[in-house]
Amino acid sequence: MARAPHVIGVDGGSVDPGPYYLGAGVPFCSTMAIRRDLRLMLHAAIAARIPLMIGTSGGAGGAPHLELTAKLVREIAAEEALQFRLALIQAEPPRVELQRRLAAGRIRPLGKQPPLTAEALERASRVVGMMGPEPFMEALDNGAQVILAGRASDPAPWAAAAIRAQLPPAPAWYAGKMLECGATPSIPKGHDCLLVTVREDGVECEPMNPIRRCTPLSIANHSLHENSSPIHHIEPGGMLDTSDCRFEALSDRAVRISGMRWRPAAQYTAKLEGVEFAGYRCISICGTRDPLLIARLPLFLEEVRGIVHEKAAAFGAAPESYSLIIRTYGLDGVMGAREPEQQVAGHEVGFVIEVIAETPEIAAAVLGIARTNMLHTDFLGRLCREGNMAFPFSPSDIPVGPVYRFSIHHVLELDHPCEIFPITYENI
Amino acid sequence: MPSIRELARICKSKNAGPFDLTIDIVFDDVALYQKVRASGVISEVLFARLYGVAVDDVLLTPYDAAMAIKATFPRLVPAGGIGDTDVYGCQQHAPLLDVEIPF
Numbered sequence: 001m002a003r004a005p006h007v008i009g010v011d012g013g014s015v016d017p018g019p020y021y022l023g024a025g026v027p028f029c030s031t032m033a034i035r036r037d038l039r040l041m042l043h044a045a046i047a048a049r050i051p052l053m054i055g056t057s058g059g060a061g062g063a064p065h066l067e068l069t070a071k072l073v074r075e076i077a078a079e080e081a082l083q084f085r086l087a088l089i090q091a092e093p094p095r096v097e098l099q100r101r102l103a104a105g106r107i108r109p110l111g112k113q114p115p116l117t118a119e120a121l122e123r124a125s126r127v128v129g130m131m132g133p134e135p136f137m138e139a140l141d142n143g144a145q146v147i148l149a150g151r152a153s154d155p156a157p158w159a160a161a162a163i164r165a166q167l168p169p170a171p172a173w174y175a176g177k178m179l180e181c182g183a184t185p186s187i188p189k190g191h192d193c194l195l196v197t198v199r200e201d202g203v204e205c206e207p208m209n210p211i212r213r214c215t216p217l218s219i220a221n222h223s224l225h226e227n228s229s230p231i232h233h234i235e236p237g238g239m240l241d242t243s244d245c246r247f248e249a250l251s252d253r254a255v256r257i258s259g260m261r262w263r264p265a266a267q268y269t270a271k272l273e274g275v276e277f278a279g280y281r282c283i284s285i286c287g288t289r290d291p292l293l294i295a296r297l298p299l300f301l302e303e304v305r306g307i308v309h310e311k312a313a314a315f316g317a318a319p320e321s322y323s324l325i326i327r328t329y330g331l332d333g334v335m336g337a338r339e340p341e342q343q344v345a346g347h348e349v350g351f352v353i354e355v356i357a358e359t360p361e362i363a364a365a366v367l368g369i370a371r372t373n374m375l376h377t378d379f380l381g382r383l384c385r386e387g388n389m390a391f392p393f394s395p396s397d398i399p400v401g402p403v404y405r406f407s408i409h410h411v412l413e414l415d416h417p418c419e420i421f422p423i424t425y426e427n428i
Numbered sequence: 429m430p431s432i433r434e435l436a437r438i439c440k441s442k443n444a445g446p447f448d449l450t451i452d453i454v455f456d457d458v459a460l461y462q463k464v465r466a467s468g469v470i471s472e473v474l475f476a477r478l479y480g481v482a483v484d485d486v487l488l489t490p491y492d493a494a495m496a497i498k499a500t501f502p503r504l505v506p507a508g509g510i511g512d513t514d515v516y517g518c519q520q521h522a523p524l525l526d527v528e529i530p531f
Contacts, residue, residue, distance in 0.1 A: 016515075017515065018446075220493070223493075224450075226442055228500040243491075327513070335523075338480055
């Protein structure tokens with residue numbers, strides 16, 4: 001804070017941990033960890049009289065994620081006697097509103113997604129819109145010092161601060177791109193703070209932890225992060241073109257990036273992210289150290305699958321009512337069908353047995369049969385007559401809860417960048 | 429012949445959204461980067477072969493500013509979907525490491 005920044009920003013989430021957190025409405029990080037970070041940032045921002053802006057609060061940026069983060073902020077403020085104006089920006093539009101816009105032809109698929117249907121929209125467990133910088137700017141204009149937002153484009157909080165300070169959109173967005181993962185654009189990789197200075201013609205990045213350094217290579221690496229194209233970054237309201245960027249070392253720990261361009265879009269769009277319920281999962285973890293079994297693995301697993309289908313059908317679980325997946329670590333557990341190595345090279349093999357079914361009861365019942373048959377199914381040449389698998393836990397079967405899948409990956413055309421992101425204010 | 433693991437400074441995979449995987453190979457020497465590019469080995473055809481996708485589904489973008497080559501193509505299963513093996517998509521780079529570059 002001795003460097004006197006003008007804003008503290010956080011990108012609080014992502015779709016990256018998968019569809020569960022958006023679907024279930026729970027955070028990806030623990031409330032203990034979120035509370036620790038919020039406390040540090042609230043103290044620093046209030047003492048320095050600068051804004052604290054958090055995008056994609058609570059990990060997925062839905063209404064429950066935003067409410068959880070707001071609750072933690074209110075509790076910390078009460079405990080520490082901090083005073084500020086708080087803005088909450090919602091990003092989970094009412095479903096009827098989205099249906100109305102779908103009917104008006106204003107929702108388009110992204111990539112290879114099929115067009116959205118009213119049924120898929122209805123079926124979704126939760127749908128969020130991804131805001132750009134404009135709602136943050138509106139909240140700042142209305143005097144908010146602490147801004148908690150639902151789903152937001154990762155760079156949006158910082159882009160908002162820089163654009164509102166009359167800086168051009170290209171370096172403003174680029175600054176956000178560098179800041180969205182904290183100190184990640186530095187080496188050694190770690191999770192703390194990055195200071196970015198935005199200028200008319202570029203940005204300067206420097207990690208605040210003295211053990212880290214930004215180098216042209218570490219910045220170049222981060223410029224490639226999680227985008228399908230390294231040169232065209234589609235954002236709400238336009239495209240950040242980085243094809244002519246230059247990376248220059250300013251010192252042995254700071255890098256200057258220049259040459260970025262912003263191309264405004266003819267139509268402002270907000271991405272929609274939605275997930276739908278896909279069943280209940282139950283898993284069991286086990287491993288084998290038996291070279292005779294490892295040598296016959298494909299046949300053995302095929303036989304186990306056959307027995308499970310037969311026995312599950314006998315208690316009323318038809319094969320189409322569940323999915324049975326046996327993951328083989330030591331063979332293709334990491335790459336699945338894309339694994340080029342077809343032989344086990346090691347002396348032991350690990351398994352995750354997984355069943356996903358319409359109800360938790362069916363998932364647990366089928367998993368139980370699968371676990372028993374992994375343990376006891378015979379194979380040619382078997383010497384280990386007492387059991388094939390080492391199970392590390394009792395109970396061996398672990399209900400994992402609901403499973404979701406990404407079902408909406410579309411864009412919504414907006415007439416005004418703030419129109420589906422309502423803001424409420426509180427004096428704390 | 430040297431392989432990518434010997435020539436590159438970074439070789440990594442990651443999700444680019446829930447439906448695509450993106451792979452980056454980054455160099456720290458402009459002459460080396462230009463030689464690797466000129467070899468033509470790192471192509472749409474290479475990724476199609478290594479990852480079992482159609483050549484037309486591979487978006488290959490050299491990025492001179494970063495001395496990097498990026499390839500993006502569809503995931504086998506959407507991130508976190510039933511049967512996915514790698515929610516973050518961050519362990520799909522290994523088949524590239526032993527690709528040899530003829531100089």
